[in-house]
Amino acid sequence: MSRNNKPRKNKRKAQRRTTHRGRDHVDQRGAQARRDVIGVVNNYVTVHEGAARSQAGLPGPQAGFTGRETDLERLLESLDPAMPGGAAVVVSTGMGGIGKTQLALTAGHRALEREWFSGALFIDMHGYTTPVTAHRALQSLLRELGVETDRIPEEADARAALYRATVQAASTEEGGPLLVVADNVSTPGQVLPLDPGPGGHRLLVTSRERMGELPARHLSLGVLSQEESVRLLTADLHVSDPDDDRVRGLEALTRVADSCGGVPLALRIAAGQLKNAPDMDVGELADTLAHTADRLAPFSDQLGGLEAVFAASFARLPAEQAEMLTLLGLAPGPDISTSAAAVLAGVEPGQALPRLRGLTASHFVAVSDKRWAMHDLVAAYAATLSGPRPAARFPRAQRRLLDHYTDQVIAATEHLRALPTDRVPEAFTGRAEALAWLDAERTVLIDTVHLAHRVGHDRATVSLPINLGTYLDQRRLFHDQIAITRLALQAAQRIGDHRGEAMAWNNLGSTLFGMRRFEESVDAHTRARDLFQRFGDHRGEAMAWNNLGSTLFGMRRFEESVDAHTRARDLFQRFGDHRGEATAWNNLGGVLSVMRRFEEAAAARTRARDLFRRFGDHHNAEKAYAGVGIALGGLRRWDEAAAILERVVTFFSEQGDQHSEGMGRYELGLVRCRSGHPDLAIPLLEKAVELLRATDDPHRHDRARDALNEARAAD
Incomplete structure (x- = not known):
């Protein structure tokens, strides 16, 4: 069934390399209208769950990797699928900044070079900032493996099973097992379902926790020795300038290394200061670090000199870079685009770019795919820079960024909902660019809603979830949608935004429908309908009726569904919303057809078709x-039915919509078989079975397979 205000590629393969229980009946009276788990590992209180973002292939490790040769060999030994003795399970414990990620990436690339694996997947689980659940991680990984979003099951066990089956299929196709790297894990529950199963596959996990619940061999990463620390400093300086003669100052380099406490992150930031100031003597940096370390000692705990290094490096930043780092500490999400950083700083992107590059040179920020990110320890430090009573410009900058994200989401959503004849905002060149922007910013946008809620930015808290609903529904990110929609509901109720509250209830109902939580969906849509009705929003009321009808249809409460869609249709007609009217007519026709009221169903869907054509929505x-x-x-008007369905199959085949083509071939096959032509039905149904299997629709696939067996028996 179609749902209102909800507008639908295959990803690449892995490369080498407060709900209320609904009532039993809708009151419409008087209504007006495990296998190998390898972990490389500070407790953190999380605020909310994060969105997942994975990638095919592994990111490149930092240049100048050194000091972990023994650990690297031990990890490679555990990764080797050919090692006798079965599955090797490794967990490496260690503090933040100790180099777990770099070790994992280096080992992963070495394993790929040795052709142990036919491909690799990487996902950052953000365990110490906004943790990604296993459920969301599986969805992201499945998309990277080429599974269409709307074919990924919501049920946890089914999703994990599909993941294992898809990994195995990719392994067979590519000719070898896969390596999956899950970075920054904080709890075993984040990764247990990510076990890709037997076949030599490996799941390599990095975490700060020991993860005793995982069946794992433990690899403990400690701080680097003094000698290893000096070697890392020297290697980092050599990468920048092979002729830098400061690497000969062993005594001063040793003092710097000691101040950094053997923590690779601190060592790289210290090296960054030297690289950014070729005239700086290493002894000068050592003196500065020693002084700062004494001053910050009461706060250091076991951070190995990180605060001292951060503070000393920050003190040497040019004013504009220092301001940018302070502002980045106020930004939501794990990374930021150049344009968003410019909005945050109140400058043009061309002015923001050199500041961001300067922070990269100082190792405060890293850049990947034109997005700027901080290590979570750097981010925690940056978040303190504006102070407990920040100057007015800092909250003002944060509000400016929240408004920017809100405006961009509104514009992107208009593109997703637009028809060819609609005027759309100029913020994006078209639907594809808007969707790509939403994909790139998804993790940030989810965090933006939580930040807006914490700081009392009501516009963003209400508007962002409502407008993200279309995108999140399309990507089937139901858990994200429920979490942020509940925040929108709280804010709208608190400030008396009745339309915002009604829209939030409507979105929540649609999400619950997608999860097949029908009773809760009915309750949410009923609340939306009543609010729209109470405050005279007739189009909103019609939308809620239509969505309520779809949920009732899913519950097989057909008479109530017909009544709801009829009310929606009449309201859309009365107020001139022809798109909404077309959707209501189409939904009504679907219910009538299931009820075997075929004449009425054909008439309803003909009206829907004509209305959709009128405003250029040819797909619908x-x-x-x-x-x-x-x-x-x-x-039993077989010839007319066959002619229509043949046209539909041709259209969807030309559009590349395999699922709709498969459904069309199934229906056409039924018509051919029931009209006495099983020989014509068989090739149609064979192709339907193939397409519905390929698009991961087991329910309709089974129906098509049964119809095929029926046709073969009749032939």
Whole structure:
């Protein structure tokens, strides 16, 4: 069933390399209208769950990797699929900044070079900032493996099973097992379902925790020795300038290394100061670090001199870079684009870029795919820079960024919902660019809602979840949608934004419908309908009726569904919303067809088709036309039904919509078989089975397979 205000590629393969229980009946009276787990590892209180972002292939490790040769060999030994004795399970414990990620990436690349694995996947689980759940991680990994979003099951065990099956299929196709790297894990529950299963695959986990619950061999990463620390400093300086003669100052380099406490992150930041100031004597840096370390000693705990290094490096930043780092400490999400950083700083992107590059040179920030990110320890330090009573410009900058994200999401959503004849905002060149922006910013946008809620930015807290609903529904990111929609509800109720509250209830109902939590969906849509009705928003009321009808249809409460869609249709007609009217007509036709009221169903879907065509929505027009064909088949008007369905199959085949093509071939096959032509039905149904299997629709695939067996028996 189609749902209002909810507008639908295959990802690349892994490369080498407060709910209320609904009532039993909707009161419409008087309504007006395990296998190998390898972990490389500070307790942190999380605020909310994070969105997942994975990638095919591994990021490159930092240049100048050194000091972990023994650890690297031990890790490679555990990764080797050919090692006798079965699965090697390794967990490496260590504090933040100790170099777990760099070790894992270096080992992963070495393993790929040795052709142990046919491909690799990488996902940052953000365990110490906004943790990604296993459920979300599986969805992200499946998308990287080429599974379409709307084919990924919501049920946890089914999702994990599909992941293992897809990994195995990719392994067979590519000719070897896969390596999956899950970085920054804080709890075993984040990664247990990510076990890719037997076949030599490996799951390599990095975490600060020991992860005793995982069946794992433990590899403990400690601080570097004095000698290893000096070697890392020297290597980092050599990468920048092979002729830098300061590497000969062993005594001063040793003092710097001692101040950094053997922590690789601190050592790289210290080296960054030297690289940024070629005239700086190493002894001068050693003196500065020693002085700062004494001053910050009461706060150091076991951070190995990180605060001292951070503070000393920050003190040497040019004013504009220092201001930018302070502002980045106020930004939501794990990374930021150049344009968003410019908004935060109140400058043009061309002015923000050299400041960000300067922070990269100082090792405060790293850049990847034109996005700027900080290690979570650097981010924690940056968050303190504005102070407990920040100057007015800092909250003002944060509000400016929240408004920017809100405006951009509104513009992107208009593109997702637009038809060819609609005027759309100029912020994006088209639907594809808007969708790409939402994909790139998804993790940041989810965190933006939580930040807006914490700082009392009501516009962003209410508007962002409502407008993100279309995108999150399309990507089937239901848990994210529920979490942020509940924040929108709280804020809208608190400030008396009745329309915002109604829209939030509507979005929540649609999300619950997608999760097949029908009783809760009915309750949410009923609340939305009542609010829209109470405050005279007739189009909103019609939308809620239509969505309520779809949920009732899912519950097989067909008479109530017909009544709800009829009310929606009448309201849309009365107020001139022809798009909404078309959707209501189409939904009504679907219910009537299931009820075997075929004449009415054909008429309803013909009206829907004509309305969709009128405003250029040809895709939905053809879907409605397919419904006409199905209804005519129910009336045994075989030739008319077949002609319509043949046209529909051709259209969806040309559009590359495999699922709709598969459904069309299934319906056409039924018509051919029931009209006495099983020989014509068989190739149609064979192709339907293939397409519905490929698009991971087991329910309809089984129906098509049964129809194929019926046709073969009749032939």
